[in-house]
Amino acid sequence: MLACSVGRAGPWNVSVRSQGRGWEKGISGFVAKRTAEEAMAEKSDVQVGALARVLVAAWLIPGLGHFLLRRKGRALILFVSILSMFVLGVLMQGEFFALHSASYLRTLGFFGEMCVGVAMPAARFFGYAGGDPYFVTSDYGTAFLVAAGMLNALTVLDAYDIAMGRKP
Amino acid sequence: MVISHFTALLLFALLVSMVFGVLSKDTPRDRALYGVKVFGAFVGAALLLGWIMFPIPW
Numbered sequence: 001m002l003a004c005s006v007g008r009a010g011p012w013n014v015s016v017r018s019q020g021r022g023w024e025k026g027i028s029g030f031v032a033k034r035t036a037e038e039a040m041a042e043k044s045d046v047q048v049g050a051l052a053r054v055l056v057a058a059w060l061i062p063g064l065g066h067f068l069l070r071r072k073g074r075a076l077i078l079f080v081s082i083l084s085m086f087v088l089g090v091l092m093q094g095e096f097f098a099l100h101s102a103s104y105l106r107t108l109g110f111f112g113e114m115c116v117g118v119a120m121p122a123a124r125f126f127g128y129a130g131g132d133p134y135f136v137t138s139d140y141g142t143a144f145l146v147a148a149g150m151l152n153a154l155t156v157l158d159a160y161d162i163a164m165g166r167k168p
Numbered sequence: 169m170v171i172s173h174f175t176a177l178l179l180f181a182l183l184v185s186m187v188f189g190v191l192s193k194d195t196p197r198d199r200a201l202y203g204v205k206v207f208g209a210f211v212g213a214a215l216l217l218g219w220i221m222f223p224i225p226w
Contacts, residue, residue, distance in 0.1 A: 074190050081186040088179060091169040137169065140176040147180065151187045158191045168194050 051163050058159040060117040062152045065159030078155050085148040086119045093131025094141025096120065109142075115149035115156075181210035 058065025063079030066072075097110035113120050131138050161167045171179075189203025 073196075077186060077190050081183045085180075085183045088169070088183075092171070092176070137171060137176065140171075140173070140180075144176075144180065147184065151184065154187065154191055 051160070054159055054163050055156055058156040059115070059152065062117060062119075062148075062155055065156065066162070069159060069162050071162065082116065082148050082151050082155065083119065085144050085151065086116055086123075089141045089144030089148060090123055090128055090131070092137040092141030092144060093135040094138060094143070094145040095133055096124070096128075096130035096145070109146055112146040112149045115153045116145075117152060119148075120145075177214050178211065181207050181214075185210065 054065045054068050057068055061079070062082035063075040063077075065075075066078060067075035097106045097113055099107060099110050101107045101110065131141055135141075158167070185203045185207035188206045189199040189201075193199045193202050
């Protein structure tokens with residue numbers, strides 16, 4: 001009895017030998033190899049999906065990627081430090097940049113602040129539309145906001161390295 | 169929240185050095201030591217640059 005993958009297209013270049021059971025062994029070996037290759041492809045699809053989930057989680061909430069990878073201590077430190085930096089930036093009336101700005105640097109600043117994840121949209125949702133640019137500590141606050149985003153970008157890259165087995 | 173420039177500098181250095189320490193090294197002891205080194209480097213460099221710029225009139 002031969003195992004066949006019904007319904008799948010592929011290069012079925014099978015040489016049939018009319019020598020008793022020899023051709024059956026050739027076909028069954030070929031089919032077994034194709035089945036193993038398809039299983040590995042499915043497994044790598046699942047791994048890519050899991051990796052994507054970890055990276056998106058790491059971006060949305062600082063430290064969540066590390067938490068999903070079972071590095072809970074590091075996750076806690078990253079969560080506390082990056083969110084503290086963001087909150088301090090808001091308290092110092094830091095500015096929220098906009099996507100469509102007159103200056104390319106300000107647009108870059110928007111992407112920098114968005115790297116912190118859901119914290120920026122959440123702050124907007126709760127009524128913080130960007131601080132007073134004439135407030136005495138506004139510039140420091142803006143630096144804190146952008147730096148929080150940049151640190152979270154590093155955190156996402158670190159989560160990727162851990163997921164790929166390059167780091168402990 | 170109104171804080172001085174130096175206080176903002178200390179807070180920034182503290183939070184950045186915590187993250188750098190966690191991301192850069194592999195063991196908890198190495199992470200703590202590296203974090204302290206980075207914090208010291210941040211504050212030391214800021215003080216040094218401040219004194220270098222002090223004689224500049226503008």
